[in-house]
Amino acid sequence: MDVSASCAVHHIILHCNSASTSFSGGVRYLYIGRINSSLFSTYSPVFLNMSPPSQISTETNTTAVPSSVTVTSSRGYTLGERGSHNIAKGMPHPYPVPKFTDKHEERKWAKQHMAGAFRVFARKGYTEGTAGHISLRDPVDPTTFWINPLAKHFGLIKASDLVHCDEHGNVLPDGPQSAINAAGFAIHSAVHKARPDVIAACHTHSIYGKTFSAMGRPLDMISQDVCTFYKSHSVYSDFGGVALEAEEGKAIAASLGDGKGVILQNHGLLTVGQTVDEAAYLFTLMERSCEAQLLADAALRPGEKLKICGDEEAAYTEYMAADPETLYTEFQPDFEMELYHNNDFLN
Known part of the structure; x- marks a missing residue:
């Protein structure tokens, strides 16, 4: 430059x-x-x-499907128990994941954090018309989930606006009687069926995600932050148009595999987590990682190559900083900022 x-x-x-x-x-x-x-x-x-553009070809299949990783440290670094205690010093970390004995209280808490995630997404500019959704597996009845109502701006969503639906897309009576996004249901229901461990999933048409998705390739491990996705994200390259059909949702879920996220070519990003906080943080991180990748690629001079993190270093970083508890913790600063600005989303 x-x-x-x-x-x-x-x-x-x-x-x-x-x-x-x-x-x-x-x-x-x-x-x-x-x-x-x-x-x-x-x-x-x-x-x-x-540099002059070269011809790019893509295949209509998935790439970089997540695989198991063996973590070692030739530098003698300690490989202890995973968890957010690894990022805290002096005192226990301030944001442990709450444990509930009452599933209805857990539902209330999870829906509030889901609404907070929408406010974060709005502040970061992830809106695109009526596109974009977050889903949450219901703690009371895990065969059902909560999702945002169709055409409600992320910045206006409250916990009480979230719609409860079953695995067939029927809106249940214990929540608002509002329409939901058909494509959102097709994608999220398939993900929740394929991955019983997934409590929440996030998908939007954010600008850097959908721009990078056109490349049809996974993210390079060019920074400590993106190593969170080391061998745990994939590319779904068989774009079939707006995901209104169940088969498209199933194909996306299959491409996700057991990973944390998937880049949907010509479409956008999708991330998952064991809490809505984890899934939301991963989405913001994947979006920023796409932005960083685009900037790094554009800044290369002819003949230059990006310095990629080594496999051992990337695997170690993923192991130490990308477990569900730590990723939950990583979202709390953004959640607290939304509480500071306007906590009406809790209602």
């Missing part, structure tokens, strides 16, 4: 509806926006050096 040597980079701001390209000396540049400089009263244009 060529910018003035003294320029302090703050934000990349997109100002154009479509990217424009220019050519200089046979090198292709992609104009993506402007950089805010503290040294200038105006914005300076930014161009990313892009």
Whole structure:
């Protein structure tokens, strides 16, 4: 990326509806926006050096299906019990996953956290018309689940708005009598059937997720953060259009396998978890990882390659920081921020 040597980079701001390209000396540049400089009263244009595009082909099958990982540490690092105690020092970690003896109380708590997850998604800009859904397996009757009502903005959803439905898509009487998204039901019901361990699933058409999904490849392990998905995410490359049919949902669930998430080519992202907090954090992390991957790929100069984390280091990081309890904990700062801004979603 060529910018003035003294320029302090703050934000990349997109100002154009479509990217424009220019050519200089046979090198292709992609104009993506402007950089805010503290040294200038105006914005300076930014161009990313892009190597000539090559022909890309994709296959209509899944890739990078999760596989078992053997964790070792040649550096002598301790491989203790997994859990969020590994990220706390001095005192116990402040956000243990609550344990309930009353399933109705657990339902109330889980629905409140689900509504909070929608507020987080709204604040992060994951909305796209009526697309996008979070589902929650009901603690009282695990054969049923809760899902958001059709066409309700994520930023307005409250716990009391969530719709209770059975495995056939019938809206149950103990919740709002609201329509649900047909595609959302097809995808989420199939995931919950295929994965009894999955309590919650998240899917939206977020901008970086759907952009990276067009590549038809899994994420590279280019940072500590993305190592959370080391050998635990897949690519569903057989896009069959809007997922209104049960077969499309089943195919997506099969592609997910036993992983934490799946990149739906030409579609978006889907993540799962043992709590809605885990699934929601994983979604935000996968979205940011797609953004980081796109930026890293775009910033490469001709002949350069990305430095990929080694398998041992990636596996160790996943083991120590990507268990359900730790991932639940990782979501709590965002949840608390929503409580601070407006806690009406608890109602």
